[in-house]
Amino acid sequence: xxxxxxxxxxxxxxxxxxxxxxxxxxxxxxxxxxxxxxxxxxxxxxxxxxxxxxxxxxxxxxxxxxxxxxxxxxxxxxxxxxxxxxxxxxxxxxxxxxxxxxxxxxxxxxxxxxxxxxxxxxxxxxxxxxxxxxxxxxxxxxxxxxxxxxxxxxxxxxxxxxxxxxxx
Amino acid sequence: xxxxxxxxxxxxxxxxxxxxxxxxxxxxxxxxxxxxxxxxxxxxxxxxxxxxxxxxxxxxxxxxxxxxxxxxxxxxxxxxxxxxxxxxxxxxxxxxxxxxxxxxxxxxxxxxxxxxxxxxxxxxxxxxxxxxxxxxxxxxxxxxxxxxxxxxxxxxxxxxxxxxxxxxxxxxxxxxxxxxxxxxxxxxxxxxxxxxxxxxxxxxxxxxxxxxxxxxxxxxxxxxxxxxxxxxxxxxxxxxxxxxxxxxxxxxxxxxxxxxxxxxxxxxxxxxxxxxxxxxxxxxxxxxxxxxxxxxxxxxxxxxxxxxxxxxxxxxxxxxxxxxxxx
Numbered sequence: 483x484x485x486x487x488x489x490x491x492x493x494x495x496x497x498x499x500x501x502x503x504x505x506x507x508x509x510x511x512x513x514x515x516x517x518x519x520x521x522x523x524x525x526x527x528x529x530x531x532x533x534x535x536x537x538x539x540x541x542x543x544x545x546x547x548x549x550x551x552x553x554x555x556x557x558x559x560x561x562x563x564x565x566x567x568x569x570x571x572x573x574x575x576x577x578x579x580x581x582x583x584x585x586x587x588x589x590x591x592x593x594x595x596x597x598x599x600x601x602x603x604x605x606x607x608x609x610x611x612x613x614x615x616x617x618x619x620x621x622x623x624x625x626x627x628x629x630x631x632x633x634x635x636x637x638x639x640x641x642x643x644x645x646x647x648x649x650x
Numbered sequence: 651x652x653x654x655x656x657x658x659x660x661x662x663x664x665x666x667x668x669x670x671x672x673x674x675x676x677x678x679x680x681x682x683x684x685x686x687x688x689x690x691x692x693x694x695x696x697x698x699x700x701x702x703x704x705x706x707x708x709x710x711x712x713x714x715x716x717x718x719x720x721x722x723x724x725x726x727x728x729x730x731x732x733x734x735x736x737x738x739x740x741x742x743x744x745x746x747x748x749x750x751x752x753x754x755x756x757x758x759x760x761x762x763x764x765x766x767x768x769x770x771x772x773x774x775x776x777x778x779x780x781x782x783x784x785x786x787x788x789x790x791x792x793x794x795x796x797x798x799x800x801x802x803x804x805x806x807x808x809x810x811x812x813x814x815x816x817x818x819x820x821x822x823x824x825x826x827x828x829x830x831x832x833x834x835x836x837x838x839x840x841x842x843x844x845x846x847x848x849x850x851x852x853x854x855x856x857x858x859x860x861x862x863x864x865x866x867x868x869x870x871x872x873x874x875x876x877x878x879x880x881x882x883x884x885x886x887x888x889x890x891x892x893x894x895x896x897x898x899x900x901x902x903x904x905x906x907x908x909x910x911x912x913x914x915x916x917x918x919x920x921x922x923x924x925x926x927x928x929x930x931x932x933x934x935x936x937x938x939x940x941x942x943x944x945x946x947x948x949x950x951x952x953x954x955x956x957x958x959x960x961x962x963x964x965x966x967x968x969x970x971x972x973x974x975x976x977x
Binding site: 546551554563596 | 663680683684686687688689690691693694695696698699700701702704963964966968
């Protein structure tokens with residue numbers, strides 16, 4: 483499996499699923515948070531299409547990674563920006579690729595250092611196998627069955643393109 | 651390991667933080683960018699990140715300094731490290747223990763980082779050369795030599811107020827340039843960040859000879875020196891210098907070099923006034939300037955925490971490299 487995938491149709495599908503899920507749960511005032519960098523790109527698109535009133539938030543999980551003692555500080559760390567109070571909010575957390583689940587673990591920890599959300603919904607553009615933690619997405623753009631030497635990467639932000647690469 | 655590369659590892663990353671000399675613009679910018687991210691941690695309900703959980707940092711102060719020690723301690727705690735404050739003045743030194751003995755004892759307690767303050771120039775370098783490979787050293791001020799975290803928090807403050815382009819800035823450093831480790835580190839940092847013009851303003855007796863070699867223009871008149879400046883950095887006048895022949899009196903110094911609102915009016919209208927603290931009101935500057943609209947002195951204190959968090963997390967050694975280093 484190699485090549486590029488159009489992201490537009492995946493985003494449309496995610497918007498539909500998210501709307502249904504929010505309706506089922508009776509949530510009318512969800513706030514959205516993207517994880518740097520690809521997750522923010524995806525979140526920006528979803529946020530616009532769903533016409534969410536609350537300003538989009540962003541998380542850089544560098545300070546919450548579990549591999550700091552092995553690889554050290556990420557030199558490209560950016561400030562996290564949550565322009566709303568997290569307490570008692572329903573939050574849609576967005577990432578580009580859900581793989582091991584470790585990024586999401588870090589993002590959840592960081593979110594809880596800002597407050598106590600009412601609930602968190604996880605939306606991922608791509609979900610692939612290889613989970614190392616009991617974490618699953620509520621809404622997925624596309625599930626991919628990739629081999630271990632295959633790598634999926636989102637490039638962007640304009641246009642957003644998914645590329646599948648074979649690692650040597 | 652050579653002295654020149656003591657601070658930077660073979661991978662180009664920070665290993666110790668001892669002086670601004672020996673670093674490059676990329677590293678300084680990385681420190682400022684990382685500090686910008688840490689500044690956001692104060693917006694969290696839990697003002698803490700788990701980055702250095704399980705690491706032990708020792709504040710090893712051979713010279714008293716409540717303010718610097720407190721901001722280092724708070725920075726380490728916001729990174730979730732365990733912190734030990736050791737005032738050597740009051741313990742081993744008086745019992746005859748040598749510096750190396752003190753170090754070895756602390757190392758035996760599995761310390762990961764030393765933050766060192768010492769009255770002797772070169773003390774932090776000496777310690778960095780003698781610690782185990784997995785231990786990092788941060789210089790919190792050594793003699794007349796360097797105070798690099800103070801310089802970086804000043805650069806951070808200037809960048810926040812004036813924007814990232816230092817090239818269009820004219821900066822004056824005013825006060826006891828001769829004895830000031832802060833001034834020395836600031837001059838190196840300003841030059842590395844390509845500041846348009848750096849001036850030092852001081853009486854002749856407090857200006858180092860050949861100061862131009864550092865890349866600054868010396869002035870001996872306050873108003874001439876701060877004319878059209880975007881940033882004026884005041885230094886603390888150490889009162890012990892008054893006993894020597896270098897200065898006639900505090901009153902006389904204030905009359906010639908004290909920053910008043912009146913004198914400040916020759917600088918740019920949007921001039922920013924800084925001071926590393928603690929201020930001698932009525933000696934270096936008038937209270938109306940210190941508490942006035944141009945002053946960012948308290949912001950400097952706040953920024954000091956974020957900048958020290960950045961430096962500590964960037965210099966903390968990683969486990970896999972420890973293995974390589976130890977081999």
